[in-house]
Amino acid sequence: MDVARWGLQVDYPIQVTAGGGKYRHDDDQETPDTMMVTYDFPDQKSITWEGLSWSPLGPHDSQFGISLHGTEGSIVIRGGGYVQYDMKGQEVATGAGAAGDQDHFDDFLMGVREHRRTNSDIEGAHKSTLLCHLGNIAYRTSGTLKTNGSNGHLVQNAEAESYWSREYAKGWEPKV
Template structure:
């Protein structure tokens, strides 16, 4: 711990969270690695959950479980350097997200998202997707189920497009490409994974009421006491 930089209002930066001394591993970037300030699944996961939900039409999971720990990166973080979370949806879809701070190689064939289906497997990132035909499993017909597919997006400045869309919607009063509620739903998946890991439990989630059905004690992690003078209206 140390004194904050003279240009930083540390009290305001902490906001409603309980006060703690400044530490360079919290500000300006690594706050995503601390329990009280999200985590790497909160940092990266929300982007991918948003994309996965958009691609599949899913709204929220019905159960969440997570595993992880601090195995390789020895610093003063309070969240794992390695974490995997599994989300089950009522449709039968299962999403697995992995965050591996101790390893830099890709965990999949290509791209950043893998959607595995019965006819093919899709690999995607914000600029392309490719679909490779699937073959039947051990007790199925082994012939390819479809033709390969590929699509690329023309190179554009994604940050500019996001900002342009937002400003256009301020003028038109239309909903943006990424509405606030969709961002909330995707963020909730990240936070629920953190709660599942913290409580070492399989969470049953009511996405309409936004309530943890089991274990009910995990609902204590959905909110925290605000530090004065902050309050939630």
């Protein structure tokens, strides 16, 4: 989600819609094995996320990755590299860089050792993980969520708000 959010230069959605279900595995998991979520942002920008945890062509296959599509072309990111295409589908640029969990772990540890900010700070992490939570809430409520574009909070939806927080066991309540 980080790459798409940064690529579009967006923070919080104004609407989230999710659909899917448990179509492949008959087990006690609450998370669907097939899911699609659409996040609509101000200025006519959208992110669509698709999850097929059971498919060999899903996110764990290294030949597939993330694609960003805009009004002037597309970028496909796989592993540590990318290919940029124009609107006619012609390759116009390629590049490579760091990728994967190890790079994130290294950046975090070096940030601690060097007393510097990491590449992704807590606010960026919050904005990205919030998208995941909103997608799950939209799925669980079988509907479309309206959200506040300035902070990502739910707008007038009591059912969805019941998923916003949880009850904590005595002694484990967060102190804010």
